[in-house]
Amino acid sequence: MWFKPWKKDKVESLDQVAMDRLPRHIAIIMDGNGRWAQKRALPRSMGHRAGVETLRKIVKTCSKLEIQVLTVYAFSTENWKRPKDEVGVLMTLLAEYLRKELKELHQNNVVIRTMGKTKDLPLEAQRELAHAMKSTRDNTGLILNLALNYGGRSEIIDAVKSLSKEAVSGTLRIEDIDELRFSETLFTRGLPDPDLLIRTSGEMRLSNFLLWQLAYTEIVVVEELWPDFGEKALIAAIVAYQKRDRRFGGIHTN
Numbered sequence: 001m002w003f004k005p006w007k008k009d010k011v012e013s014l015d016q017v018a019m020d021r022l023p024r025h026i027a028i029i030m031d032g033n034g035r036w037a038q039k040r041a042l043p044r045s046m047g048h049r050a051g052v053e054t055l056r057k058i059v060k061t062c063s064k065l066e067i068q069v070l071t072v073y074a075f076s077t078e079n080w081k082r083p084k085d086e087v088g089v090l091m092t093l094l095a096e097y098l099r100k101e102l103k104e105l106h107q108n109n110v111v112i113r114t115m116g117k118t119k120d121l122p123l124e125a126q127r128e129l130a131h132a133m134k135s136t137r138d139n140t141g142l143i144l145n146l147a148l149n150y151g152g153r154s155e156i157i158d159a160v161k162s163l164s165k166e167a168v169s170g171t172l173r174i175e176d177i178d179e180l181r182f183s184e185t186l187f188t189r190g191l192p193d194p195d196l197l198i199r200t201s202g203e204m205r206l207s208n209f210l211l212w213q214l215a216y217t218e219i220v221v222v223e224e225l226w227p228d229f230g231e232k233a234l235i236a237a238i239v240a241y242q243k244r245d246r247r248f249g250g251i252h253t254n
C-alpha cells in the first residue's frame with residue numbers, strides 16, 4: 001500500500017521512549033476544550049478549566065523528561081472573535097493558573113516565557129505574567145513558552161517591519177538579512193524550532209501557529225480532546241515522532 005495511515009501504538013510506559021532522541025522543542029495546539037464540555041452538557045468555561053488541569057500535567061511530564069522547550073498555543077489573535085464572556089474566562093484562567101502554579105513551576109525549575117502581543121491582554125493577566133517571568137528568569141529547566149494573543153502572520157509582518165526600519169536607518173544591510181537574522185527577529189528568538197507539533201481534537205490545520213518555525217517540524221494530530229490528553233498520550237506522540245525519518249529535504253546515502 002503506498003499510503004499507510006498513522007496507527008497509534010499502544011504505549012504503556014516511558015520505557016518505550018528513546019531518551020537520547022527526545023524532541024528538544026515540543027509545540028502543542030491545545031484544542032477541543034469546547035467540544036469536551038459540550039459532550040458533557042457543560043458550559044464551555046468548564047472545558048477550559050479542565051484544559052488548564054491538562055496543561056499542568058503535561059508541563060510536569062515535559063519537565064520530568066527534561067524537554068528543553070514546551071510552547072503551548074493558549075490564545076490566538078483570532079480568538080478575540082469569540083463571545084466576550086468566553087474571552088474573559090480564558091484571561092481569568094490564565095491569571096489564576098499563573099498565581100496558583102507559580103510556586104510549583106518554580107520548584108520544578110521551569111522558566112516562563114511568552115510569545116504574542118501580550119500588551120493587549122487584560123492588565124491583571126499582564127501583571128501575573130510579568131511576575132511569573134521575573135521570578136523564574138534564572139531557572140535552568142524546561143522553558144514553558146505561552147503563546148498568548150499570538151498569530152504567525154502578524155509575527156512575520158512585525159519582523160519584516162522591524163528589519164525594514166533598521167535597513168532604512170542604515171544599521172542593517174539588505175544583504176545581511178538571512179534566515180538566521182529573520183529567526184532572531186521573531187518571538188522565538190534564541191529557541192530551537194519545534195521538533196514535534198501536537199494538535200489535539202483531530203483538526204488538520206495550523207490555525208496561524210508558528211508559521212515560520214514549523215517549516216520542518218514533525219506533526220502528530222491526535223483525536224483526544226485537550227482535557228482528555230494526558231501523560232500516556234504525550235508519550236505516544238513522542239514515540240510516534242521517534243519513528244519518523246527526518247530528511248530535511250535530503251536523502252540517505254548509506
Ligand code: IPE
Binds near residue numbers: 079090
Ligand atoms: C481550545 O479549545 C482552547 C482555545 C482555543 C483557547 P477550543 O475552545 O477551541 O475548543 P473547541 O475547538 O471549540 O472544541
Ligand code: IPE
Binds near residue numbers: 029031073076203
Ligand atoms: C487554535 O484553536 C488556537 C488555540 C488552541 C489557542 P482554535 O480552536 O482557535 O482554531 P480553529 O478556529 O479551529 O482553527
Ligand code: MG
Binds near residue numbers: 031032
Ligand atoms: Mg478549537
